[in-house]
Amino acid sequence: MQLFIALVVGAAFGAVLDRIGATNPSVLGRMLALRALGLMKAIILAIGVALLLTFAGQMTGIVDVGHMSVKTAYVGVFLGGMLLGFGWALSGYCPGTGLCALASGRRDALFFVAGGLLGAFAYIQSYDAVKSTGLLEPILGGKVTIGAVPGSKFEGLFPGLPGDIVGIVLGLVFIAVAFVLPEGRAGDRAVTVPAE
Numbered sequence: 001m002q003l004f005i006a007l008v009v010g011a012a013f014g015a016v017l018d019r020i021g022a023t024n025p026s027v028l029g030r031m032l033a034l035r036a037l038g039l040m041k042a043i044i045l046a047i048g049v050a051l052l053l054t055f056a057g058q059m060t061g062i063v064d065v066g067h068m069s070v071k072t073a074y075v076g077v078f079l080g081g082m083l084l085g086f087g088w089a090l091s092g093y094c095p096g097t098g099l100c101a102l103a104s105g106r107r108d109a110l111f112f113v114a115g116g117l118l119g120a121f122a123y124i125q126s127y128d129a130v131k132s133t134g135l136l137e138p139i140l141g142g143k144v145t146i147g148a149v150p151g152s153k154f155e156g157l158f159p160g161l162p163g164d165i166v167g168i169v170l171g172l173v174f175i176a177v178a179f180v181l182p183e184g185r186a187g188d189r190a191v192t193v194p195a196e
Contacts, residue, residue, distance in 0.1 A: 014100040023101035025092020025108070032089050036184040044181070048174030055167030058149065065151035070143045076135035091115075 021027040022039055030036035057063030071077070088094045093101060093112045101109035123130070130136065145154050147161030156163055 014103060017097055017100045018104050022097045023104050023106065023109075025101075028088070028092045028094075028097065030184075037181050038183050041178045041181050041183070044174050045178035048171045048176075048178060051167050051171030051174060053171075055164045055171065058151075059164045059168075065149060068149065068152050068154070070145060070154045072138050072142045073140050073144070074136050074138055074142075076130070079135065 017023055020039060020042060027036065027039060031039045054063060058065050058068070084094070091098070091112050093109060095116060098109050098112040098116065102113050140157065141155060143154055145152070145156050145163045145166075146158065147163035147166040148156030148159045149163035149167075152163070
């Protein structure tokens with residue numbers, strides 16, 4: 001049943017990504033060039049609403065804090081994030097939008113997905129060498145949150161700061177930014193690249 005739910009939710013999410021243009025590399029490219037911000041506004045709004053609902057839910061007991069997951073902070077994450085951003089700008093796809101674009105029939109996405117799989121294979125093969133460099137050693141306490149979240153197993157960088165309140169405030173900031181950002185620069189026209 002969980003697999004079925006995952007497939008339904010994944011298909012619905014992919015359909016929404018395709019519908020809003022996130023599977024079109026020209027739309028993503030214009031967003032990354034800060035020329036058309038409609039998609040960015042949607043992403044920022046989604047992050048803000050998720051933060052608000054998650055942390056407010058944790059404070060009220062609706063969301064179980066035990067489900068909270070925090071990734072370990074290490075230098076490799078920052079380097080990997082820069083590589084992801086560079087690849088996203090170069091190809092017009094991030095991993096999720098690339099898979100959705102492939103499912104929608106874009107042939108250029110096939111090369112993106114194949115490149116991603118090849119890159120993952122190369123990383124697996126070189127993992128021991130990468131690990132020996134120290135890039136994967138935890139920094140800033142490893143698995144920590146900005147503020148302490150009551151009931152979670154993670155420490156806060158600033159223990160006196162209530163993590164749930166930080167999450168709610170950040171959510172509200174993201175929502176406000178989503179509404180304040182303009183759609184794009186005046187005079188710019190969107191040019192879409194058809195599926196090949």
